[in-house]
Every structure is written in C-alpha cells, then in structure tokens.
Amino acid sequence: MHQMDGTADSPALQQLYRDFEAAHMAPLWTQRDDLMPMAPAPQAVPFVWRWKTLLDIAQRSGDLVPVGRGGERRAVGLANPGLPGTAYATPTLWCAIQYLGGHETAPEHRHSQNAFRFVVEGEGVWTVVNGDPVRMSRGDLLLTPGWNFHGHHNDTAAPMAWIDGLDIPFSSANDVGFFEFGSERVTDEASPEFSRSERLWAHPGLRPVSALEDTVSSPLAAYRWEHTNRALDEQLRLEDEGHPATVEQGHAAIRYTNPTTGGDVMPTIRCEFHRLRAGVSTAERHEVGSAVWQVFEGQGSVVLGGVEHRLETGDLFVVPSWVPWSLQADTRFDLFRFTDGPIMDRLGFSRTFIPSKDGV
Amino acid sequence: MHQMDGTADSPALQQLYRDFEAAHMAPLWTQRDDLMPMAPAPQAVPFVWRWKTLLDIAQRSGDLVPVGRGGERRAVGLANPGLPGTAYATPTLWCAIQYLGGHETAPEHRHSQNAFRFVVEGEGVWTVVNGDPVRMSRGDLLLTPGWNFHGHHNDTAAPMAWIDGLDIPFSSANDVGFFEFGSERVTDEASPEFSRSERLWAHPGLRPVSALEDTVSSPLAAYRWEHTNRALDEQLRLEDEGHPATVEQGHAAIRYTNPTTGGDVMPTIRCEFHRLRAGVSTAERHEVGSAVWQVFEGQGSVVLGGVEHRLETGDLFVVPSWVPWSLQADTRFDLFRFTDGPIMDRLGFSRTFIPSKDGV
Amino acid sequence: MHQMDGTADSPALQQLYRDFEAAHMAPLWTQRDDLMPMAPAPQAVPFVWRWKTLLDIAQRSGDLVPVGRGGERRAVGLANPGLPGTAYATPTLWCAIQYLGGHETAPEHRHSQNAFRFVVEGEGVWTVVNGDPVRMSRGDLLLTPGWNFHGHHNDTAAPMAWIDGLDIPFSSANDVGFFEFGSERVTDEASPEFSRSERLWAHPGLRPVSALEDTVSSPLAAYRWEHTNRALDEQLRLEDEGHPATVEQGHAAIRYTNPTTGGDVMPTIRCEFHRLRAGVSTAERHEVGSAVWQVFEGQGSVVLGGVEHRLETGDLFVVPSWVPWSLQADTRFDLFRFTDGPIMDRLGFSRTFIPSKDGV
C-alpha cells in the first residue's frame, strides 16, 4: 500500500482501505503514477516474431485444425509477451497469420471489427467482400472494413498464408463488437483478376459520379503491389533528381487512403508501406500509439528501445506506444506497417518526438 | 481447450498448442466467440453507488489522507465490480468523488487525460485551469481538457466534495498519457464569480474575433447550472406549447458543447443533462459505449438490464455498452451523465437500438 | 483596341476582331489587365450613407408606398455609385432600410437568398420566421436564412425602421434564387419576448439533444443586444486586466455564429460587432471581399482608401474589396458590420494585409 507520508498505515487508514473495497471504490493516490505515468509506459513490449516459425506453425495447424463454421478462420495471432493471457499484438491491434489449404473455403461472416490482409508471399486465394471477389497476391493490401460480409476461398491446390490485421483488442476492450454468420461458401466463387471495387475506384484522382457520398472506410477493397511499388520507386527517383518526395533522405513511404476523403483506409487502422535505400538509417522516432511492422523484402534491422533486432523477409515486430524505433537497411529494405494512428489523431492524443530534430 | 470437431485433442494438436505458447502466438479459433461476440458482452457490470456511502468515505479520507504532491488528489474512484483489480467505472471512463477540506489546496499538474468536475452539492472551491480561477458551484460542469494545468483551492473553512470524470481507463489501456507536475499552490488564488474563459466565451452564439481558430476541446471552462436549468425548463415549456423540443415526451435533455465546433466538449467524453417530468418513463435504449450517470435532484429509478434500482440525489450508476436502460421519474427527476460517445462516433462504432421504435 | 505591338491594327487584324464578334468570342489579350488586375480593382466605391437621409426617405415611402403582396417589402436599398443601374451596396451584398408603419404587416414569403435584420433604433415589430415570432429590438441581429418563410408585423401604433442585409447581388449574378409567396398575414401574430428558437438555442454552450444534426445556417433566429454588449464589455475589461481578449489594443469584436458548427451564421454572410474605446485608432487593413458597416452608437470616423469620413449613429458605409480601412473613435464607438467573408473563406480567396504588421 502506497504511503503518502512515509509512516506505517494507522489502523484507521487500514480500515478505510478495507471500506473502499467493500464499497467498490479505489483511491487515486495509491495508483496515480501507474494510471497516469509521466510518459506512456506500455505493458506491451517490443517483440519480434520470425516468419519461418509462424509459417511452420500455420502449416501444422493446416493439417490439424479445420477451418469451418464456429472457429471461422485458421488464424494464429501474435501474443505480445507483455500482455499475458491475450492474443494481442498491442493494446489496440491484432495481427495473425492465416492459412488456407488447397481448395479450402473460410465461410462468410461479418463483424464490427475492421480488418485487412497483407500478402507477403503466395497467391491463389480470393477474399469475397460483400459478394465481390478480390484476388490476393504478393504485396497487396486487401480491406474488409467493419460490417462487410467476407469469406475466403482458395482457387488452387496449393496452400496460402498471409497476415490479418484487425482492431480486435480495441473493440473487445471497449465493447463495440457485433458479429453475424453468413454463407457457408463464399457467395461468388469467381476468380477475376480485379474486383469490382477496383474497377470502380482504382483510377487515380477519379471518382464515379454514381458514388459521391463519402464513406467511413475506403470503398476500394484492394491496393495492388504494382501501384505501391511504383509510387515508392518514384519517390526515390524524385529525391535523386533533387525534389522533395521522401520522408527523410533515402526513406520513401506511402499511406494507403480512402479515396472518398483522402484519409485513412479505416477509422481505427492506418496502413503504410516504407522503403529504405540500402545503407540508410532512419531517425529515431517516439510516437504515441502502437504499430506492427512486417518485412516485405530485403535485409536490415530495427532498433527498438535501444535493442537491435536483425530482420528478414516476413518477420514481424511490434512497436508499443512511445518506444523509440529506427530502421537500418543493409539491402533495399521494404516494410509494411499498420498502426492505430487514426484513433490517436481523431481523439487528439497524437504526438511524435524525433530527438535529432526536436532536440533532447 | 476448444474442440472444433467434438473429439479429444490428439497428441499432435496438444503439441501444436504448446508450440503456440512457446512462439508467443494464440489461435483465434479457441477464443473467437469471446473476442468477437454476437453483440457487445462487457465485463463491466451495471452497478449503483450510493452518494451517502461515497460522501462518508470521502470525509473519512479527508481526515486520514493528505492531498499534496505525489498523490495529487484526494479522489476515490468507482471500481466496477466486473473489472476487478482496477478503479475503472467502465472500460473507458473514470469517475471519482473528490474531497477538499477547508482552505486546502490540491497542487497544479497537467496530463493528457481529459477531465471534468460536476458539482452535485456544496460550494467554495475554485479550480484554476491554466491560471484561470473557475468557481465550482452546485449544478455546474467544469472542464479540464487534456494538457491544461489545473489545481483546486478551497476558499472557505468548510469542506467540499464533487465528482471527477476522466478518460483514465481509455488512456491507460491505449498508452497515450503524459503527466507533468506544476505549482504546489494554485497560480491564481483569486475567487472571482466568473472565470475569464466564461467572460470570453459564455455568450450565446457569440465568438471573440480574437479567437477564430477551432480548438480540439471547449475553450469554455464552466457550464453554469443557471443556464442548464433554464434550457431544460424551456424545452418542457415548448413541449407544453406543442412544439418539438424534447427527446421524447416529458424527457428534456441538453448536450454540453464546444462553442468553436458545436461538437462534444472534449474528444473522448460527452456530457449531458437530462430532466424527466414526474411520472415519465423513458423508452428502453441499447447504446454502444458506456456511460456514468449521477442523480442531481429528485427521486426515481433506473432499470438496467431488466433490474430496477431506486435512486436518490447524488447516487451514481454505470451503464455498460449495450445494456438496456430506462429511467422512471417519481418526482421531477434531474440527472447528469457522461459517456464515451465521442470515441464511438469518431471511430464509426456508434449504434443505438430502441425496441419500442426499431422493433424487436 | 489594345495594341500588343504598338503599331496600328492591320486590316487582317481588324477583320479578325470582327470575326471574333460574329462568332461570339472575345480575345483575352485586349482585356487581360481588366479581367485579371494585379490586385482587386473593384468597380464598387467606398461610400457613406447618412442615417438621417435614409430615415427621412423611408418615412416618406411609408406615406406613399404600400407594403403588400407584389412589392412585398417597403425596403430601399443602398445603391453603390460605382455600380450604376443596380441597387447593390457591393457586388455580393444588399443593404436596405426597411420601414413598417404602425400596425402594418409585410406578408410572408421565402427565397433562397439569405437575409438578416439589424436594429439601430426603435422597437415594436416582430418578424415571424417559419412561424416563430421574433421580437426586434435595438441592437438585435435577427436572421432569416435562405428558404425560411418570413413576414413582419408591427404590434404598435408607431412606425419602425431597421436595416436588412441580404446576398441578393451574389444570388442574382450567379442565378441561384428561388422565391415563393406565403401567407398574406403572418402565421403567428403573437408578440412574445423570446422566440422559440432562442428558448431552444440561446444557452451558452448547450445544445438540445433533440437537435444534434448540424444545419447550414444558424438555428438561432435572434442575437440579443444584451449579450453582444456584455461580451464586448468583458473583452475590454479582460484587456484592462492584462489578458488577451481583443483584436488589437482597445478594439473588441465578436462574430455571430451558428451554434451547431461554431462557424458563420449563414453560408454567404458574416456578421460582426465591433467596439472601440474612445481615442483608439485601428490598424489599416486590406481584406479580400466586401463589407457594409453601420454605426450603432458613438462618434468617430473611418478612413477609406485614404479619405476620412466623419460618422454618427446610424450612418452606413461600404468597404469594397482590398480598399484599406481604419476606424478612429472619438467617443466609445460601436459598429455593426456584415461581409461576404464566408464566400471568400469557403472558396479559398481570403487574404488580409495589415501594413503595420505585415510590412509594406
């Protein structure tokens, strides 16, 4: 028990604390520094998961665990060691590896939780979002905003694995979630190259006159690697030519956006892709809010709270709130990240501190 | 362990689950229905705290616990029985009774957490917000938005108690909080009738030309009972005269707003005041997000998830997400409430269901 | 004809210009400097109208001209001498003196044009806006946003005059106006002290929960002198006490706002009230957009484009776009102004230049 005055608790004070409990009350003064730290003091810890391990475990799950109704998905979540008893990557974000065997189908359902998939390797699966089949290929970001029905089906004989990102921890902590079962099979088993949402929306700066109302989440279900790769390439070339385009020297980055607003793709999740030239180190950054990164290609390392971790393709790591991070690229280094940035922005909590720029 | 197929786990599956743990991973399929319930299934429970109990405990704390630096405040929080080990009223909201003895001072500090005070009885304390002394009187709502320095001082010999509302649980869970100590004494010990913020901003529909930039939180530090009372009165009179003004028959309500935007007073907390005519029952409502209510005056009851609780002046109760609630007024019945509505609205999670209107 | 090369037009060029006309075309190069001046070069001129003259003319109109259906209003507009053939105060704004004899009624109608009234003296008339009778008293601003039905009736035997402000020139130039006749008599002949809109909305920072949707124009029909006066008073007192509150030393000002958004009262018209201490001179300002001012009380002068004009109660003057203006107060000096600022802001054209601050 916290002692305000350095002396042992008097019997009267001991009685008071017992009465607090009986009355379902708790004093602020014994827990003020825990509840209201001088700077964010997350329980979640920085951590790295190796793609090799994840993929191996996912494959074994594929042999042992069915994918049907009830469990709904063969997805295995990253469980932050600082958040025991949960499968949360951070207090707000869920990240899982999902695995679908040859010709398997994950049945349709919908939920309030916002979701996306990012494909680090493989192909052959279509995710069907509100009846619109969306091809999943390497480097693609695929969205399933809250309350959209979705299922997945593997159109090939080969299994496929990818990562899922959701706001499950946030939704669960704040009691906002609804869930509904849908069709056992996906409602459209076609395997078109492009979804209808892309055919309507994936034209730069163009908007259908038939859809002029803004939507909370992006109406575009797929962000293709071809476009992401080209955008990053051009940023680095523009930098070479002497024009402002990159975040910092040698560090290109794009944010995936909702074309109806120019803002984040979903109200709780920010998605970005970062590319470093070989040899580049980024400035150390402290940011309010948490992030999950996945290496897409190349080799390098991340320094998380002063500790360096070597990284290879597919490796995932977590940056809890305010833990300083910086990246070093040995080769050209491509990384996908997602964060709870929209939550922080919309609720007025965002802060960034870059010691090399803002001073210490 | 959840069985997808009804049979006992095979040794291979048992090994897989052990390997999940070793790899800091956890399967979705064993916890899907917990993480993603069909409708919000809060751990927080509906609960009522009696003002008499709270006040008694606060007074005893006044005798036993100092208010100075470190503990910072003599505040005792409502600890929801469904959230053991915390002092959280709901997963997002903190509510405490704060007690300041005659001529005591609670030192200045500031924090990212948004805060307000609501005064159910008493007077004599000034809260000093960024150097602006704000009188605290019965029925007043006083704001301390995030990162504003604030302290309290009691200008009289008599003690005073009030309730504090903050977003501590939300801020703590999401690691957004910063904290800074300020002056040991309040920086302005004057006790003016009106704060400078009111003198600048509390003129209906008028805005200083010297302050045309919108602010994230309300620049108005005090919402006076006199105005709240008159606004509610007028709504009921307009209803009597046959004009639309009330939420439903016999149920008047105002929302406290940020005059620079017309929106909620702070980005995470919504504040409202409700008045029922004697004899009125409100429709049963399910709402996403959680709320804390305090009876300001009158007698009546609340039905929470089907259970009726009698209420008197000062009593506090909690409505967790999606728990149906309705109020019954024996006398004219005045209640203050605060909720996490702005979080739900800004992140796209708001839903309301009124069986009598929307059908069952 | 503009000569690009200093020589006489060749016959071929002469023929070309004739062919332009025949083809309903016109070259840019002969009119570029007129159409696209180096800085705004308004045709409207700075001008002062004397209240005495206006009132005299309005009274004589009262004797000679009926107020009924067809003409609709006994209003006489300020006709800027730089805009001959119109009754426009500026290219965007209409300003008229309106006169209603004892017990007269101006019939109800509605139009797309946004309108307000400001009362420099007198009382006894109620304007009925969408069936809600609104008292008109000295110092009050009364709104009639676009497409609200409205009529006026004089409840007394004495005549009353006030000024009307509308966006008629803008609406006419841009072909946006619709008009509809309403009741011959006002639909509610009551003369309450406060309109229903005030009873719902004129509570500082409070909003009815029954009206949470934002509206394009303010739902508050009346802004009372009592509140305006007090707000200005407080700004000067706060300045005296050493706190920021005024626009510049000795110059208090409020903007009338829409409480649902914190923005301007109507989408095309900005309304403000300014108060100068005796002896104060304001900095010279150039602003994009035009304004009409009316002296409410006190004596002083305005310098418009370098020319000083003495002013007394009720006098009106126009400031065309970018014409520098400054005010000098002999006594305490109170002025109402309205501008097309919301048009300029919303379309990205706003600019202000203050030589003493921004340098020359």
Place this chain on the structure above:
Amino acid sequence: MHQMDGTADSPALQQLYRDFEAAHMAPLWTQRDDLMPMAPAPQAVPFVWRWKTLLDIAQRSGDLVPVGRGGERRAVGLANPGLPGTAYATPTLWCAIQYLGGHETAPEHRHSQNAFRFVVEGEGVWTVVNGDPVRMSRGDLLLTPGWNFHGHHNDTAAPMAWIDGLDIPFSSANDVGFFEFGSERVTDEASPEFSRSERLWAHPGLRPVSALEDTVSSPLAAYRWEHTNRALDEQLRLEDEGHPATVEQGHAAIRYTNPTTGGDVMPTIRCEFHRLRAGVSTAERHEVGSAVWQVFEGQGSVVLGGVEHRLETGDLFVVPSWVPWSLQADTRFDLFRFTDGPIMDRLGFSRTFIPSKDGV
C-alpha cells in the same frame, strides 16, 4: 416605373423616386421580381460554339497576334450572347480556345483565378506549373490552381490548340483577383512523359507520407486520358454485368477529384467526363449553377431548354443555371464538362430537379 396600385404615380411619388436617386438609393419594390425571381432566370443563354469555327479563328490569331508579355496568352474566350460586353461563357465561368504555334512559349505568371486546360486534340505542348513540366495530350485534364506560377511551351514545330477553363467571371465580379508576372521563358524546358506531381500523386489510393496536409486544390497536375477512358469503360462493363456503377442506364461518368480530400479539384470549378452508349438519352435535368461542355468524341445532340442542337467533336455548349438539359447519343458519345458546382455546394445553393424522377 412599377405601379403598386395600378394608378399613375403622384407628383409626391415621382419626387420620392428622384430623391432615391440623389441619395444613391433604390427601392426594392420596383425590382423585386427581377432581383428575386421565382426560379433562376439567367441572362446567360444556352449556346453552341462550333469547334471548326473556333479552331479557324484561333489559327488566324496565331498568324496575327503575338503571345508574349502583356497579353500573356493567345486565348479567345466564348462570349455568351446573353452577357453582352463580356467574354464570359457563364456568370461564373470563362472558357477559351488557346493556341500556341510551333516552338512558341507563353510566359509564366500566376493569379488567384483557378484554371485548367482540357485537350480535345493535338499534342506537343508542356505546361509548366510551379516549375513542374506537364505534358498536354489528347483527353488529358491539366490543372493550374490559383496562385501557381505557370507558362506553356511548344516543344514541336506544329501548333497546338486546347481549351482553357477559369473562374475569371466569378473572380472579377467579386473582386478577389491578384496577378503576378513570372519568368519570360518557362522555368523548366524539359519535356518529360510524366510531371513530378503525377509521379508523386497518380497512384490510386496512395498518398506520400511526406505530404499529409490537405490542400485546397488538387496537388495532381494531370489527369490522363488513359485513366479516364478506363474508368468509364469499367463502369459500362459493370453495368453490363448487372452491378451499380453508372449515373443512369447507359450513362457513365467520373468526377476529377483532389486526392487529399476526395472533393473537387479546385474550390470553384468542378470537372467531369461523361460517356453515353450509342442510342442512349439521358433524363432531363435542371441544376442550379452553370456548366460548359465540350464534345470529346462521337456524335449526338443536346436539348437545351427544349431546343435540340446537333453536336460533333470539339463543339462546346453552355448550360445556364436551371435550364433543362439532356443528351442523346447517336454513336458512343464522350463529353467533358466543367461547372461551378463547388461554389453552389459550399454556399448551400445546390438543387437538382429531374422531372422523370422527382415528378412535375
């Protein structure tokens, strides 16, 4: 003079009207129906200009009129026959054909007026916007938002003509314009296939992390025909497949947008492209605000206020406010249009009436 009561004006009334004039005043009652018509009654008339005529006149201007400093541009504006003495297409919009001879340069300047170019045929010119050379090719929309420096240079020996769209009439009427001369030659004479702005911004749904602040106008300087054409194609194919995508049966349309907001490309000008299948007739529409259309390809006709006009490639026509219009396609029919829609939307004046849908 308007007679309110059907009798001849009395001498007293005649004197009053003379006194109005002397006092620079004008009564509302004599002009109410002109100033405030029952529905928009534009002076601008529907009108068609033939591309053949425009091009011929532009070519002759090319032989006779220099393009250099002073006149600045060899542009010939459409002069609406209903707006004599101006070169205005509508009360808000300017539309001109601009002509640049082989290897000619139009010098750099900037102005508050928003501008774009649309290319119905030809190629070889680069417009240099804030130092960024932007290729102009058939079917492309090129932006020059207000206050961006811009010049044009012809990189080939062949002349080129295109249309310019600006808000000159609106800017001139409302006195918002500033103008500044720039370099005599364009500041970058390169002729790259893609501008830097495209390389940064023309990636569907992707935004540079180095440019997260929203901008009033689009940062994307070029919208390429390849994307427009594909977007329209896909809408018609989706319609064929039974999915919602088009404005109405057989009528595809895209709006050009600012990728930072999803809104219009510039605050005063809306740009769209429409495609009709052969044989399709659009519903008749009345819209508040004015528009200029150019046929890009195909044959058909427009009915403007009940009068049919045959149209061929390059022909331009004007639709004044509230004049009903419908299109008929003989072949596949492609049309570009620009309107003052953002003005109408932002100021609350937008209305559309479709008799076949809304009833008559």
